Amino acid sequence: MSNKAQVLVIDDEPQIRKLLEITLESNGYEVSLAATAKEGIIIAANHPPDAIILDLGLPDESGHEVLIKLREWYINPVIILSVQSNEDDIVKALDNGANDYLVKPFRTGELLARIRSSLRIKISEENNPLITCGEMEFNLSARIVKKNNIIIKLTATEYTLISLMVKNEGKVLTHQYLLREVWGPGYINQSQYLRVFIAQLRKKIENDANHPEYIITESGVGYRFVCKE
Amino acid sequence: MILHFVNNKISKPKQYVFSMLLVLLASAICYVLSSIIDYKVVAFILLVIVSVLAVCFDILPVLLAATISALIWDFFFIPPRFTLHVGTTGDSILLLMYFIIALVNAVLTYKIRQVEKIANEKEQKANTVKLYNTLLNSLSHELRTPIAAIMGATDNLQNNNSNLTPQNRYDLVNEISKASFRLNQQVDNLLNMSRLESGFMQPKNDWCDIQEIIYSVIKRIEENDISQKITVNINPAIPLFKLDKGMLEQIIYNLLNNAVLYTGQNCRIEVIAICYTDLLQIIIEDNGKGFPEEEISNVFDKFYRLKNSKAGGTGLGLSIAKGFAEAMNGSIALENIPTGGARFTIAIPAEVSYLKNFKNE
Incomplete structure (x- = not known):
């Protein structure tokens, strides 16, 4: 074989x-x-x-x-x-x-x-608490996100959202999935929350929030966290 | 056309009631005035009423009106009055003639209307055929050009391989790539057009980040190595809008693509988004040559291409943009800027959400 x-x-x-x-x-x-x-x-x-x-x-x-x-x-x-x-x-x-x-x-x-x-x-299904991705570093056990070794301050919801996306790096996550996992089943039609928090995260993580390189929009489907290679 | 319209507007039962009422009303007025007008004049008045009804209504209500008015005239007006009996031979002939004229009137008008209907249908069919012909002409050119490029390039790569320099090979592959991109774009255009033509396009509204949409469309446009510079002017505090993201993207893409295709090197293109209460306005302007004033009213027409416009483009892009804007209850307007260049203004009414500007948590 x-x-x-x-x-x-x-x-x-x-x-x-x-x-x-x-x-x-x-x-x-x-x-x-x-x-x-x-x-x-x-x-x-x-x-x-x-x-x-x-x-x-x-x-x-x-x-x-x-x-x-x-x-x-x-x-x-x-x-x-x-x-x-x-x-x-x-x-x-x-x-x-x-x-x-x-x-x-x-x-x-x-x-x-x-x-x-x-x-x-x-x-990488087995839990790997430390994920590095270009200039980003995610420590999932300590709940810390660093960019160029500087800690980025995130709110609890922002952290839940980004950690979910990072754990599924490269995979597209649908709007409904993200809303359900982060906000709960009652929120699956509240896409405005997702839009707002994605925009906030981009401002904090991306070098240019208008030209995102990490958090990619999949039009009409969802979002994808991408590791620059 | 007008006859057709009036005819369709009033329902059949109403037509019966209406024609009866009109005949009765006219007879009543004539009856009141019967001391000063001759009964022969009454015949003409009733005939006019029946003729007017024939223009507007279906054949059966008109025939009814003709019969009733003949009877009324006979009973109330022809001496001896208040009997159906007709006194003189002359009056008998008059009554018969009245009845015949009224009937002929009704039947003739009905026939004319039918002929008109057939002519209308023929005209519509001719229009459809014309549309298809334009479509086919445009298609065979717009699809065959990239297909010719792909076939020519692959033939060269397959048969003439030893004579090709690496640069030649690279260029040929590049041509194939460009051609397939163009083909894909044309197919998108056609699919969008047929979606619009089908007439039941429902916008799928969801919350949209306008800034994100505009930047992502610009990124797609810029992937084709354009020579123009695109700038964006949006207030970062612009709210979220609830509208169909796919349609909005397509509108912006088509307008930007148009600007990129038809403005010269190093022109400047600016995208501006403004929020009015419940209205999203997007302005796309360039400092190119603008549009010839006399053609501005036509640019959104299907398959319309400016006179002397260069090759490429199907004449579908702007009409799709307009169709999508209208499907979202919005509008697109084009004007020339006094200092040179064209300005497209898109206005789309939409629910807004300022959630974005609240400090989260």
């Missing part, structure tokens, strides 16, 4: 399969391909891959159904591909247990970054 990470691609379009195969293989992944939902589930069950790239628009079954079936037993990352930027579809898939998403047409760099961060989250 090689130690390359294995990625299963489930997509009915031969061109996309070919493109993903070349891109992933040339970047050190082992790739298996499936053209239908049925085929994909069989391959995933026989040789559980380290990550799955799943197209939402499959001919025999909706990608949402496949995702739900996979999530009954499959715990590794699933990244979904969606053709149109249909945000509701994406949010639904994320709620159903997808780890991340890509909208066709996507850039290769984006694809690789998503796979890398999904696989990294899987590895």
Whole structure:
């Protein structure tokens, strides 16, 4: 067995399969391909891959159904591909247990970054209290955030929000998820709180709050904390 | 067109009631005045009423009015009065003629209206066909140009590989990349256009940070290595607005993209956002050449392109911006700045939240 990470691609379009195969293989992944939902589930069950790239628009079954079936037993990352930027579809898939998403047409760099961060989250699941990220340092046990070694003063809510995002570094977190986790289930429609606190955090953390590099907005879906590499 | 409109405005039962009332009213007035006007004049007055009804109403209420008015005329006015009996042969002929003229009136007007309706439908169909033709012309050019670039570049890379310098290869790949970006943009334009054309576009309103939206659109625009300088002027205390973020982004993107495409090198583009009570105003102005005054009223029309405008662009960008603004109950206006350049003013009514300016916790 090689130690390359294995990625299963489930997509009915031969061109996309070919493109993903070349891109992933040339970047050190082992790739298996499936053209239908049925085929994909069989391959995933026989040789559980380290990550799955799943197209939402499959001919025999909706990608949402496949995702739900996979999530009954499959715990590794699933990244979904969606053709149109249909945000509701994406949010639904994320709620159903997808780890991340890509909208066709996507850039290769984006694809690789998503796979890398999904696989990294899987590895660093065990609690690591100290996370450094460029000029930022997060000490999750002491609840301290530093930028260039200077402590940044955060309110309790700001800290809860940023620590949640940092723990899921690279992964998109939906508005509803953030509102529920930070403010509670009664607040999932109060998106103005999220807007305000994200703006506050950007002022404190980013070098230029108008050109954020850490806290990235995923339009219509949520936010993503990104570590500059 | 007018006939059609009036006809559709009043419901059928009302048409019956209304035509009956009008005939009765006219007869009553004539009856009161019967001492001073001749019964033959009454016939003409009633005929006028029936003709007017024929212009406005459907055929059945008019036929009813014609019949009733003939009977009324016979009973109340033709001597001997208060009988249906007609005294002289002349009066019999008059009554018959009255009845025929009234009926012909009703039927003819109805026929004219039907012909008009068919003509209208034909015109509408012709307009649709014209729209499709413009669309297809524009499409075949706008989609084929990038496709030609991609096919040409890939052919070169596949067949002519040994003669290409590394710089050539790099340039060809670059052309493919540019072409695919352009194709993607055109597809977005078309999808947006068809969303607008479908007529049921509902804005999905949510709280928006205007500053964030404007900066993120500018970032997307600046990714294409533009030569112009874009500056932003927003009061940091601007409240959150509840509106459709995707639509607003698209409006700003289309206007900025337009400014970038059609202003010269090193021009300055400024984006200003102002909050009035429950109204968001965004101004995008440049110091380029501005628009020819006589064409300003047309620039938001679908597929309209300025005379002598350079290649690229479908003539859809500004009409989509306008359509989206209107879908949010807002508006877009264009004017030339006296000192040179164009100014687009977007105004969108929206709920605001000043939560942003409270000290948190």
